[in-house]
Amino acid sequence: MTRKAPPAPAAEPTPAAPDPALLRRLLRARDRMDAASHEEWPVNRLARVSGVSEAHFARSFKEAFGTPPHRYLLTRRLERALALLRETDTPIIDIAFATGWGSLGTFGRTFRDITGESPGEFRARTVREMQAGAHDLRAVPACIAAAVHRPHLAIAVSEKRRREATGNLPAPNEQEVP
Amino acid sequence: MSQGVGVVGLYVRDQEEALKFYVDKVGFKVHTDVKNGDYRWLTVQHPEQPSFQLGLFTPSAPMLDAATVRAVQEIVAKGAMPPLVLNVKDCRAACESMRGKGVEITQEPTERYGNVDAGFRDPSGNGWKMIQPAQG
Numbered sequence: 001m002t003r004k005a006p007p008a009p010a011a012e013p014t015p016a017a018p019d020p021a022l023l024r025r026l027l028r029a030r031d032r033m034d035a036a037s038h039e040e041w042p043v044n045r046l047a048r049v050s051g052v053s054e055a056h057f058a059r060s061f062k063e064a065f066g067t068p069p070h071r072y073l074l075t076r077r078l079e080r081a082l083a084l085l086r087e088t089d090t091p092i093i094d095i096a097f098a099t100g101w102g103s104l105g106t107f108g109r110t111f112r113d114i115t116g117e118s119p120g121e122f123r124a125r126t127v128r129e130m131q132a133g134a135h136d137l138r139a140v141p142a143c144i145a146a147a148v149h150r151p152h153l154a155i156a157v158s159e160k161r162r163r164e165a166t167g168n169l170p171a172p173n174e175q176e177v178p
Numbered sequence: 179m180s181q182g183v184g185v186v187g188l189y190v191r192d193q194e195e196a197l198k199f200y201v202d203k204v205g206f207k208v209h210t211d212v213k214n215g216d217y218r219w220l221t222v223q224h225p226e227q228p229s230f231q232l233g234l235f236t237p238s239a240p241m242l243d244a245a246t247v248r249a250v251q252e253i254v255a256k257g258a259m260p261p262l263v264l265n266v267k268d269c270r271a272a273c274e275s276m277r278g279k280g281v282e283i284t285q286e287p288t289e290r291y292g293n294v295d296a297g298f299r300d301p302s303g304n305g306w307k308m309i310q311p312a313q314g
Contacts, residue, residue, distance in 0.1 A: 020191065020248075023255035024303050030257070031284040031299065064256055143285055143297060143307065144261055 025050040037076035038100035079150040085123040092119045187233030190302040196234040203279040255303045262306045269294040269310035
């Protein structure tokens with residue numbers, strides 16, 4: 001009697017290939033940061049959301065989303081701060097605390113390092129531009145409109161500061177300093 | 179017949195799981211569910227939108243090769259598919275109802291420009307905005 005050939009074994013993922021089920025759980029951690037970016041998100045908290053070990057979380061997150069979790073959180077905080085500066089007249093110090101910074105000084109310094117402007121300068125400029133009719137994303141869902149303005153942090157803020165301080169361009173093979 | 183978009187498909191990781199999610203938790207109805215071997219054509223529909231079907235499809239052979247299947251699964255699981263928008267009359271109530279059914283709410287209802295919007299995600303990773311448009 002003939003037997004049906006056994007089903008072909010499922011393709012083994014290569015060791016480096018991210019498992020979609022793991023990616024989905026990492027996305028859950030990213031979603032939680034999105035939903036509450038003003039909160040503290042130490043690695044152990046994020047790892048718990050994703051159901052992975054602390055040792056693996058940061059690396060897995062960076063592999064999945066191209067940026068380390070703490071830097072991702074920074075971009076989300078900045079995004080919220082930018083939106084509040086643009087769209088409300090909330091005092092800057094209140095925005096700093098509401099978006100998760102521990103002090104006005106840290107907020108202002110990080111803001112300037114990333115955007116090149118102080119929060120006050122940014123607010124004055126965008127108010128002028130909005131009065132002139134630019135930036136009209138009112139027809140776009142709010143969170144997507146905000147994401148459009150999310151700062152793109154390809155390098156660590158500390159690295160950006162260092163480069164600006166020394167005036168050095170990065171060497172081609174320079175390792176990123178997290 | 180009316181002309182226009184009839185079906186838009188989502189990629190999901192598991193059609194049975196997606197069916198339960200969109201029918202039991204989001205409130206859609208099954209429109210078409212037919213199988214041919216391993217292939218399953220599955221569409222659901224909003225009860226108030228008879229001319230539109232949402233397809234719940236798995237990336238699979240023979241349309242896609244194994245490496246592409248894997249790539250698509252990863253993209254969906256990372257939440258990188260484009261945004262979906264569900265219009266609702268009462269965003270806060272819809273959100274509470276979904277939360278009660280165990281839906282992952284990714285953004286609490288937020289009011290802006292008179293709209294109220296919230297976010298949720300399906301089990302596969304597809305992200306939805308739920309929007310209560312401003313009156314008038």
